[in-house]
Amino acid sequence: MYTDGACSGNPGPGGYAAILIYRGHEREISGGEASTTNNRMEITAVIEGLKCLKERCRVNIYSDSAYTVNAFNNRWIEGWVSSGWRKPDGKPLSNVELWQQLLSLVTFHEVKFIKVKGHADNKYNNRCDELARKAIQRINS
Secondary structure, eight states, X not given: OEEEEEESSSSXXXXXXXXXXXXXXXXXXXXXXXXXXXXXXXXXXXXXXHHTOSSOOEEXXXXXXXXXXXXXXXXXXXXXXXXXXXXXXXXXXXXXXXXHHHHXXXXXXXXXXXEOOTTSSOHHHHHHHHHHHHXXXXXXX
16 A cells, blocks of 8 residues: 655645555545645545455555654554653644554554655655645645
């Protein structure tokens, strides 16, 4: 699964997209919100992609969002859970409801997060970016 989020202004109208690839089949999804942030759209892209899966499975998630990938690969999420969803400085973590929803989905599936370089030569990451930006255009029209 490839995912991406985008925002026009931060906050501002935002879009997300995911491309699910399974046994030669591809499914594209996208959507957006009128007032959001880039980070919220990055997390939402992964959530919405995982929600499309019909059964428990193994998933590689490719994302250019260091925030999303590092939350799992660097085990930040474990610290957030154990601290009651607070940052190391004790301040409340942003986007808690999205992190909780994503954690539930990641716990259900066997997920591996892979960081990809954004706006590079990755056709699926570029397509996700295009879909997320088109979602913003739909909101603005």
